[in-house]
Amino acid sequence: MDLDHLLPDLLSRTDDARALADLRATLARRAEAEGLLDVAYRTIDSPVGRLLLAATPEGLVRVAFETEDADRVLSELATQVSPRVLLAPARLDAVASELEEYFAGRRHAFEVPVDLRLARGFRRAVLERLTQVPYAGTVSYGELAARAGSPRAVRAVGTACALNPVPLVVPCHRVVRSDGAPGRYRGGPDVKRRLLAMEAAA
Amino acid sequence: MSLPPFERVVTEHAGVVLRVCRALLPDHDAQDAAAETFLSALRAYPRLRPDSDVRAWLVTIAHRKALDVLRARARSVPVADVPERPGGHLPDGAAVRDDDLWDAVRALPDKQRLAVAYRYVADLAYADVAAAMGTSEAAARRNAADGVKALRRRYPAPDGATGTATTPEERV
Numbered sequence: 001m002d003l004d005h006l007l008p009d010l011l012s013r014t015d016d017a018r019a020l021a022d023l024r025a026t027l028a029r030r031a032e033a034e035g036l037l038d039v040a041y042r043t044i045d046s047p048v049g050r051l052l053l054a055a056t057p058e059g060l061v062r063v064a065f066e067t068e069d070a071d072r073v074l075s076e077l078a079t080q081v082s083p084r085v086l087l088a089p090a091r092l093d094a095v096a097s098e099l100e101e102y103f104a105g106r107r108h109a110f111e112v113p114v115d116l117r118l119a120r121g122f123r124r125a126v127l128e129r130l131t132q133v134p135y136a137g138t139v140s141y142g143e144l145a146a147r148a149g150s151p152r153a154v155r156a157v158g159t160a161c162a163l164n165p166v167p168l169v170v171p172c173h174r175v176v177r178s179d180g181a182p183g184r185y186r187g188g189p190d191v192k193r194r195l196l197a198m199e200a201a202a
Numbered sequence: 203m204s205l206p207p208f209e210r211v212v213t214e215h216a217g218v219v220l221r222v223c224r225a226l227l228p229d230h231d232a233q234d235a236a237a238e239t240f241l242s243a244l245r246a247y248p249r250l251r252p253d254s255d256v257r258a259w260l261v262t263i264a265h266r267k268a269l270d271v272l273r274a275r276a277r278s279v280p281v282a283d284v285p286e287r288p289g290g291h292l293p294d295g296a297a298v299r300d301d302d303l304w305d306a307v308r309a310l311p312d313k314q315r316l317a318v319a320y321r322y323v324a325d326l327a328y329a330d331v332a333a334a335m336g337t338s339e340a341a342a343r344r345n346a347a348d349g350v351k352a353l354r355r356r357y358p359a360p361d362g363a364t365g366t367a368t369t370p371e372e373r374v
Binding site for chain 1: 209210236245247
């Protein structure tokens with residue numbers, strides 16, 4: 001028997017899925033308890049496709065649409081927030097159920113804490129104003145610029161909305177062009193139109 | 203160059219870390235040691251150099267965690283109660299079973315067991331085996347070779363086993 005060849009074969013065959021799942025669960029729980037879980041994430045299915053949700057201990061830090069490459073989104077979080085990024089669903093439970101209620105038409109405002117650290121300066125000011133635009137309401141880029149204190153910064157408002165790290169929860173889909181066209185959206189213009197139609201019908 | 207999300211480290215290396223811990227410890231302790239290994243790694247991760255050999259790093263941590271568990275057990279179990287180690291009594295001609303092999307690996311003397319685990323279970327190069335064990339590369343080679351020799355003695359090949367040995371092409 002050629003044990004030199006047989007050994008690695010035998011020893012590498014014994015992965016079992018349950019041991020791996022247990023390891024992940026223990027790691028996520030202990031990391032959270034010991035303050036090492038800088039970024040927790042999970043994915044959920046929604047009417048606008050699969051969503052990736054990520055949260056720091058302060059709150060929801062990123063919502064990404066299926067059209068954004070999940071690997072790239074996680075790499076950006078590792079670079080911009082912390083490399084301590086783990087698949088750890090528990091921290092996202094509240095966000096997941098609020099989103100489910102939102103898509104079912106039963107929730108008109110989000111209550112989960114939001115961490116806007118990925119948007120700085122003026123972009124952040126725009127997003128903070130945006131949270132005041134009510135369900136089923138819309139605002140133009142120009143109006144929002146005025147509300148954020150810089151009426152001439154219409155393009156910058158457009159950029160702030162297009163780069164909103166937490167779409168849906170900070171409702172940048174409610175910002176439309178003054179001619180009534182929906183305008184750019186991180187999840188694509190079709191998703192933006194669907195969200196506006198859904199809210200108008202609710 | 204920046205560090206990938208830790209999740210990728212878990213996905214890529216959880217299997218190896220679990221197997222290394224299992225080669226060194228009984229199953230229940232192995233599971234705990236693997237979790238401790240990743241927790242420890244997660245704590246230190248932001249300071250890891252992005253070009254590091256992550257698997258070798260994790261195996262070194264797993265080595266320390268496993269020794270912690272063994273030391274803690276040595277303190278808590280009176281020597282007289284330590285059961286005889288298994289080994290050398292596998293039935294002749296028995297089908298090669300994974301569990302038997304794990305038992306045989308765990309029954310090796312410490313240095314041989316570690317060297318076999320790191321070389322064959324974690325698939326580390328001898329330089330990394332040596333680093334994980336804190337020995338010279340020559341000593342690591344010798345320990346692995348002695349371990350394999352001992353396994354071969356305790357674990358006699360069943361008739362026809364040579365015929366089932368896989369060729370390198372089949373071991374993808």
